[in-house]
Amino acid sequence: MSEVIRHEIWFFFFSLLSGVILLCAYDQLRVLRRVIPHNGFFQSLEDFFFWTAAGIFCFGVSFRGNSGSIRGFSLAALVFGMWFYHRTVSPWVITCETFVFRTASKKTVFLCRKALKKAWNWVTMRITCKNVGVKRKKQGSE
The missing domain is CATH 1.20.5 (Single alpha-helices involved in coiled-coils or other helix-helix interfaces)
Structure with a gap:
C-alpha cells in the first residue's frame, strides 16, 4: 500500500475519532444542563460558544491533518463519528454521568x-x- 493511501486512511480514522470527541464534549454540556437547569438564553449562549469552537476545531482538523487542503471525506468522517457516538455510547454516558453528578x-x-x-x-x-x-x-x- 502506498504512503499516500496509508496517510488518507489514518486521516479518515483521525477525523472519525475527532467527531466522537466533539460529540463527547457536547455530552458534557448536556449533562451539565441536566444537573444544573438553565433557561433558554444561557443554553443558546452555551451552544453558540460551543459550536463556534467546534467549527474552529473541525476546520483545524481538516486543515492541519491534510496539509492545508480541506477534503470532503474528512468532514463526512467527522459527521459519521458524531452520528455513531450519538447512536451507541451517548445515551449511556449521559445517563451515568447525570446520576453520578446528581x-x-x-x-x-x-x-x-x-x-x-x-x-x-x-x-x-x-x-x-x-x-x-x-x-x-x-x-x-x-
Missing part, C-alpha cells in the same frame, strides 16, 4: 449544610457566652 451534588449539599450548621452553632454559642459573661459582670459590679 448523587455527588446531593451529598455535597448535605455535607455543606451540616458543616454550615455546626459553624453557625459555634458562632451563636460564642456570641451567647460573651453576652452572658457581660451580663454577669454588670450584675456583679452593681
Whole structure:
C-alpha cells in the first residue's frame, strides 16, 4: 500500500475519532444542563460558544491533518463519528454521568449544610457566652 493511501486512511480514522470527541464534549454540556437547569438564553449562549469552537476545531482538523487542503471525506468522517457516538455510547454516558453528578451534588449539599450548621452553632454559642459573661459582670459590679 502506498504512503499516500496509508496517510488518507489514518486521516479518515483521525477525523472519525475527532467527531466522537466533539460529540463527547457536547455530552458534557448536556449533562451539565441536566444537573444544573438553565433557561433558554444561557443554553443558546452555551451552544453558540460551543459550536463556534467546534467549527474552529473541525476546520483545524481538516486543515492541519491534510496539509492545508480541506477534503470532503474528512468532514463526512467527522459527521459519521458524531452520528455513531450519538447512536451507541451517548445515551449511556449521559445517563451515568447525570446520576453520578446528581448523587455527588446531593451529598455535597448535605455535607455543606451540616458543616454550615455546626459553624453557625459555634458562632451563636460564642456570641451567647460573651453576652452572658457581660451580663454577669454588670450584675456583679452593681
